[in-house]
Amino acid sequence: MPNYRNRMLAFMLNFIPGLGHLYWGRRVRGVLYPLFFFGGLLLGFLLAVASNEGEFMLAAAICAFALWCVSMLDLTIILLRAPAADMSSYPYEPTRKGAADAERFYTILLSFVPGLGHFQLGLMQRGLSFLISFFGLITMMFVITGLTNETVFLLFLGLLPIIWLYCMFDAVQLVHRKQAGELLVDRTLFDEWESGRGEGKRSKVLATLLSAFPGAGQMYLGMQKRGLQLMVLFLGSFYIIDVLRLSLFLFIVPVIWFYSFFDGLQATSRYDHLPMEDRPLFDWKGDNQNWIGLILLLLGIYYVTMSLIVPVFDRFLPEFRIEYFISTYLRPVIVSLLLIGGGIKLLSRSRNKGSRYEDY
Numbered sequence: 001m002p003n004y005r006n007r008m009l010a011f012m013l014n015f016i017p018g019l020g021h022l023y024w025g026r027r028v029r030g031v032l033y034p035l036f037f038f039g040g041l042l043l044g045f046l047l048a049v050a051s052n053e054g055e056f057m058l059a060a061a062i063c064a065f066a067l068w069c070v071s072m073l074d075l076t077i078i079l080l081r082a083p084a085a086d087m088s089s090y091p092y093e094p095t096r097k098g099a100a101d102a103e104r105f106y107t108i109l110l111s112f113v114p115g116l117g118h119f120q121l122g123l124m125q126r127g128l129s130f131l132i133s134f135f136g137l138i139t140m141m142f143v144i145t146g147l148t149n150e151t152v153f154l155l156f157l158g159l160l161p162i163i164w165l166y167c168m169f170d171a172v173q174l175v176h177r178k179q180a181g182e183l184l185v186d187r188t189l190f191d192e193w194e195s196g197r198g199e200g201k202r203s204k205v206l207a208t209l210l211s212a213f214p215g216a217g218q219m220y221l222g223m224q225k226r227g228l229q230l231m232v233l234f235l236g237s238f239y240i241i242d243v244l245r246l247s248l249f250l251f252i253v254p255v256i257w258f259y260s261f262f263d264g265l266q267a268t269s270r271y272d273h274l275p276m277e278d279r280p281l282f283d284w285k286g287d288n289q290n291w292i293g294l295i296l297l298l299l300g301i302y303y304v305t306m307s308l309i310v311p312v313f314d315r316f317l318p319e320f321r322i323e324y325f326i327s328t329y330l331r332p333v334i335v336s337l338l339l340i341g342g343g344i345k346l347l348s349r350s351r352n353k354g355s356r357y358e359d360y
Helices: 007-013 019-024 027-051 055-081 097-110 116-120 124-148 151-179 189-198 204-210 216-220 224-243 252-270 287-316 322-359
Strands: none
Touching: 007 019, 007 055, 007 116, 019 027, 019 055, 027 055, 097 116, 097 151, 116 124, 116 151, 124 151, 124 189, 151 252, 204 216, 204 252, 216 224, 216 252, 224 252, 287 322
């Protein structure tokens, strides 16, 4: 058995019967335990539905619980009998390529459950902080919702994808640092936050949390131009899609959010290691400045027309139905022409670049 497998992680994984055995290298038991466990529950459920009697389901649940106890006891005996891993040279001894690939694979795979990837790396406190934060938030929100009968508290469950993404990113960064020979310190997120404040530095944890709102994390780390542009791009996309009724392009909003969030995570990981360069997404000077000014001018004219001029015409000349004509016919035509023009412009640029390369 390779010495990089973690006993505590194997034990915790086995709360799903067989998963701990599979992780420890006992493939036959790792297949048989979940097969009998979930198969028995499914069989009891089908028999209960077919016969309309709950005794079958109760019997299946009792048998499944007994099998779960046997699986846990079996793995506990295996873990106690296994020889202790030699960690005297850790982490300075270079990891063999096969072991490094396996460790990286298991870390990424286990990180789909927040905290388990950190357990694989031996970072118990950090893994527990992620595990408790993720499942504690779920439990707390459902308990509060049940007690108050107010479903508005379930909106806080929107923090779960943020915690999950940060945990996955953090585990991947740590496994690369470990395999590079760096000593990993088992610190919780709150310890890291406090240490950053004590040294007069910006907190990486706070920067990560602020990255959930596009541009805020970048601005906190000192990249004002890049953060401002990301924030304007995200909020402006909502405004433009709402004003022009372009529901077809709503997919752009999550794309911008994910780009901004991962850009914030990259900036956070570079902080304290590499110099921070405030590179804007778009250059406001030259032709870009002219295009941005033209777009803002057209949006202003459109807003004034639809908010002031068109309602006046519809009031005094209702038979022309100007607002209906604009929303039904004119707006789709304008949007279509803009998309076609933008596509032609991009194609002409790519051809010009190709001709330049051919000349060289």
